[in-house]
Each structure stands twice: as structure tokens, then as C-alpha cells.
Amino acid sequence: MQLYNSQSRQETVEKLLEALEADRRISGALLVGSGAYGFKDAFSDIDLAVVTSEEQDALTVFRDWESVIRELLPVLWGFTDIRGPETGLYAVILEDFLEIDISFQSLAALSARTPNWKVIFDRAGKIQDVLRESWAEKTEADIEATYTRRLDSIWHYVTHVAVSLKRGQLWRATHYLEEIRNRTIELEGLICHCQTRHFREVDQLPEERLSALERTFPAQLTRDELWRALYAATDCFFETAARVDGILGNRRSDTLREAMEQFLLYTKN
DSSP states (O other), X not given: OOOOOHHHHHHHHHHHHHHHHHOTTEEEEEEEGGGGGTOSSTTOOEEEEEEEOTTSOHHHXXXXXXXXHHHHSOEEEEEEEEEETTEEEEXXXXXXXXXXXXXXXXXXXXXXXXXXXXEEEESSSOHHHHHHHHHHHOOOOOXXXXXXXXXXXXXXXHHHHHHHHHTTOHHHHHHHHXXXXXXXXXXXXXXXXXXXXXXXXXGGSOHHHHHHHHTTSOSSSSHHHHHHHHHHHHHHHHHHHHHHHHHHTOOTTHHHHHHHHHHHHHHXX
């Protein structure tokens, strides 16, 4: 086995696109992800979206292509994911460790998830319009609604970490600690307009916020270190919450922050 490189990745893309275009049941195909603008770097994988013809059943074409891909490429492993009545995803890793994600969908199920795509072929001439319209209809994340959900439930995770520690359940405490951190990261992403899904752009958050988040990781799995991390995670969340309060023009988090600090004082002692 040998690790893929930019040249072998491009050859794989071309082989796939040639085979897709030869299948008359397929109306079009487009590169998404970093491949839409030339791939981010040598480690980028291949993300393809395939649109089936309107008279075809998208999932039938999708199931047929599972065997086509295995005949066409040296597949090491893979899995399928049915994402709806008209959408299926096939994800594989090749013997050279190149990941390929190919989604098959009808035109009716197609929508833009990011503003970046590159249409390779489009027999019906409709894909660009569908993508542009679907992206134009997307609204910015509702920061107030997301914030309310995360703030109103954060006590659940703070208390569960503390109770788990009191019971000696260190692994369970670690799980709930991660939930606090992830909710903080989600709010930071809303503030900074970064994509935090799959932590895609978390590395682009401000350095001082990343440093604060780093302190929420326990250095080792001990009760004392997890208590320290819990205090850090609670502080980090409410510092972020205070920044959102500033954006929204209120101080909604103050009361809950005081209550959680009091709770931690009671339970740790």
C-alpha cells in the first residue's frame, strides 16, 4: 500500500466523473467541499454530489453504484447511509487511504450546504439554479434561539459532572464535561461566524478563546483534575455566554452563573 497524493487523487476524480457521465440515468455531478475550489491541500478527500435524472429512482441508482465503485476503484472499506427517501451516501476509503464521499440524490432533494460547489456536468441545465436558489433561501443561524437552548440546559451538564465525580464515576464525568465544552464551542462559532459542525473551523477561533477552551481538558483522569476542569469549563461557558448577552443586549446568564458557582461550592466540599 502507498499513500495517495495530489496526482493520484486527481486521477481518481477523473475516473469517477468519466464513469458517472457514461451512466445516462445520471443527470449531473458536482464537486463539493474543498474540491470545488481545487482542494485545500494534499490531505483533502473527494466529495462528490450526484444528481439522478428526474425519471429515475435515486436510491435504485445509488444501490447500483455501490458495486460499480468497488469494480472501478481499489476499495479497502466503506459504508452506506440512507439519508432520506431520495438521498443516499456512499463513503469509502481506498487502498491508498484516500477517502471518497459520494452522495446520490434526485434534483428535488438537492440543496446547497455551503456556498462552494463546482458543477462538472449537467444534462438538464438545472443544477446551478437549484443550488443558487437553495443557498439564497438559507438564513443565518438564529443566535438568540441557539443561545437560549444552550444556556437553558447547561445546568444539566454541570450538575452531572459534579454528581459523577462525587460517585467516583470519572469516565461519566468526562463525558458530560465534553458536552459543556462542545456547547461553548458552538456559541463561540456563532459569535465568530465559524462553522463548528465536525469542528470544521474551530481552529480559526480567537486564540484567547482557544486557550480558555484548552484549560477545560483534564490533564489526567483523576478526581482532582476533573474538578479543576469542571470549574474551567463552567467559567469558559459563562464567559462566552456573557459575550452573547452583550450582542443581544441583556445579562440573562448572570443569575444561572451565580447559581452554578454556588452549586459547585456545595458539592465539591
